[in-house]
Amino acid sequence: MKNYHLAVFPADGIGPEVIAASQQVLRQLEQLHGGLRFETREFGWGSAHYEHTGAMMPADGLQQLERGGFDGLLMGPVGSPAIPDHVTLWGLLLPIRQGFDQYVNLRPMRQLDGVASPLRNAGQHPIDMVCVRENSEGEYAGVGGRVHRSQPQEVAVQSIVFTRTGTERVMRFAFDYARQQSRRLVTNVTKSNSMQHNMVFWDDVFRAVAADYPTQATDQQLVDSMTARMVSQPETVDVFVASNLFGDILTDLGAALTGSLGLAPSANLNPERRYPSLFQAIHGSAFGLVGQNVANPIASIWSVQMMLEFLGETELAARLMQAIESVLREQRVRTRDLGGSHSTTDMTAAVCQALAAGS
Amino acid sequence: MKNYHLAVFPADGIGPEVIAASQQVLRQLEQLHGGLRFETREFGWGSAHYEHTGAMMPADGLQQLERGGFDGLLMGPVGSPAIPDHVTLWGLLLPIRQGFDQYVNLRPMRQLDGVASPLRNAGQHPIDMVCVRENSEGEYAGVGGRVHRSQPQEVAVQSIVFTRTGTERVMRFAFDYARQQSRRLVTNVTKSNSMQHNMVFWDDVFRAVAADYPTQATDQQLVDSMTARMVSQPETVDVFVASNLFGDILTDLGAALTGSLGLAPSANLNPERRYPSLFQAIHGSAFGLVGQNVANPIASIWSVQMMLEFLGETELAARLMQAIESVLREQRVRTRDLGGSHSTTDMTAAVCQALAAGS
Numbered sequence A, B: 001m002k003n004y005h006l007a008v009f010p011a012d013g014i015g016p017e018v019i020a021a022s023q024q025v026l027r028q029l030e031q032l033h034g035g036l037r038f039e040t041r042e043f044g045w046g047s048a049h050y051e052h053t054g055a056m057m058p059a060d061g062l063q064q065l066e067r068g069g070f071d072g073l074l075m076g077p078v079g080s081p082a083i084p085d086h087v088t089l090w091g092l093l094l095p096i097r098q099g100f101d102q103y104v105n106l107r108p109m110r111q112l113d114g115v116a117s118p119l120r121n122a123g124q125h126p127i128d129m130v131c132v133r134e135n136s137e138g139e140y141a142g143v144g145g146r147v148h149r150s151q152p153q154e155v156a157v158q159s160i161v162f163t164r165t166g167t168e169r170v171m172r173f174a175f176d177y178a179r180q181q182s183r184r185l186v187t188n189v190t191k192s193n194s195m196q197h198n199m200v201f202w203d204d205v206f207r208a209v210a211a212d213y214p215t216q217a218t219d220q221q222l223v224d225s226m227t228a229r230m231v232s233q234p235e236t237v238d239v240f241v242a243s244n245l246f247g248d249i250l251t252d253l254g255a256a257l258t259g260s261l262g263l264a265p266s267a268n269l270n271p272e273r274r275y276p277s278l279f280q281a282i283h284g285s286a287f288g289l290v291g292q293n294v295a296n297p298i299a300s301i302w303s304v305q306m307m308l309e310f311l312g313e314t315e316l317a318a319r320l321m322q323a324i325e326s327v328l329r330e331q332r333v334r335t336r337d338l339g340g341s342h343s344t345t346d347m348t349a350a351v352c353q354a355l356a357a358g359s
């Protein structure tokens, strides 16, 4: 019997609903594979915790998670209209990403059969992009402050901090990933015309790392025109590596182009496995949908799939991906974001059925 | 006789071709309106100048322009594959934007009749958005540096600097603009969940300024989900105000969504008119197209139209807009980016004809 220990955070908004869906899928996976157990421990951290205690998680939250010896963290979206966003995010998600050195945020954006892209021509070349996003520093370093608060002469500074270590390792990951997955192109997304310190540095590091992968095709794209390229010629985009903020922006765009933010998964990885990695839908907490059982659970379920990959459960991961794909392809069950009127639980049941049927 | 003095910079790549188109339109406007002259002085600044002199413009370039007493600056795109982008941009465009305190970058993104959007559903609600982009500080403040260059411990810092003055004035411009143009909504684009210093400050200022415009509807959107909103529900976006970098990214996206980067104009404004303002297509120098007479000149011509508006030549501006619209609507003449095979000069001639015909 193989046991995986997972920490589960329903978190905020529609989080509990999509996380419940993911847990149901875990149960189904156990049934499929007799020798496997996912032991989950639930953590009630998040905005509700904040309302009670004044903190998103306990002061020793990270230590608790480390002591727990978890193989993975499954998290719902974080953020609540009742609490300033920087309080919620710097109280839970960002400390985990940074404290557990989850320096890669891996984000596939793949248009699946049966899902319509908002792009007129996307059908001809289904979108298939992967973002390798730097996830531990850069624009999210948190460095800065304000002086002369509320005075006319007030100044606010936020410093983008890139380290060579941090930049190099995420690029190596991108190149290794491209090689393993036989992807044809690695695009470096940059903004080195206007950002002459951090981005020129980023490009220098990219060139140095690329030299170690002489057979890998690469190109460069400024972040602004990258959005236009993703819209006008998405078939030319394959793997791209981007800073924390650029990766954030471009993956929401990419997710929207593949048909719905409700589909797009992410893996926040510490590739060396010194710390647990975190798997999470990229969508927000969508308070407007809470309790209605209408959220699309696929993004969260697909994040479970990414966790299985990361755990080395390749076969099970492939089966889950097939199940997701077959449900979307058949279009019998479609949540509101996909133009249907099925519920979160309908969609989850469909995935579980497809898993059981092995289709 | 009314004389306008314009400085004209053909600049780089396809710049000379689209600037020639704009100058032809200026001549046509003079014919249309007997009492008006556009005196242009051409400046050969840019990448070619750099190749000869080692500088994008003379050391006293800004003073020369100030002494010239220009009513407006018309510029082609800046940037060359032969020179690092930060050298070209910090050598010409960015010093002008900042030195002439052109703190508003006004960028309409409007889908015109006859132009297909890459979005499947855009026809139903033609896209009509305007970005008011901060253009003098922020991510483009240029502040930062590198330490331990080329060493494993190297760190590169780029500091985003927001001032209350700089933030407030661009927001006031956005609200005033929305009022003058009777626009229904002003959206504040932000990223205050992860960027807790500059963006939380930005939001504070937005709230304060909005309080002075109590009848103006407003909302907030995180920059990442803004891209998804622009793709999935562009009809919900009206005027938006954004930082220098966010405005840069979102307007390339917006331009692509309206059908072509070859259409989108911009105005870099010093609203107080203490310094000349600069008008420029938002597309790049596209060295791959140079000398082929295939670039779409509309973005540059539309920028002339924005200049006319800013100069108070409202009627002439309206006529030029009508001419642009009728050429695109009729679709008899279409450049490559619009799916046709007409040339830059064909398109320019068509606009001039439409102007002459008053249609």
Ligand SMILES: CC(C)[C@H](C(=O)O)[C@@H](O)C(=O)O
Binding pocket: A078, A079, A089, A248, A282, B193, B194, B224
């Ligand atoms: C919630 C927010 C801080 C986060 C981010 O910006 O990284 C989210 O948008 C994401 O993409 O995971």
Ligand SMILES: CC(C)[C@H](C(=O)O)[C@@H](O)C(=O)O
Binding pocket: A193, A194, A224, B078, B079, B089, B248, B282
């Ligand atoms: C060329 C570059 C510096 C510029 C910018 O980023 O502002 C351009 O992309 C623009 O949008 O005008």
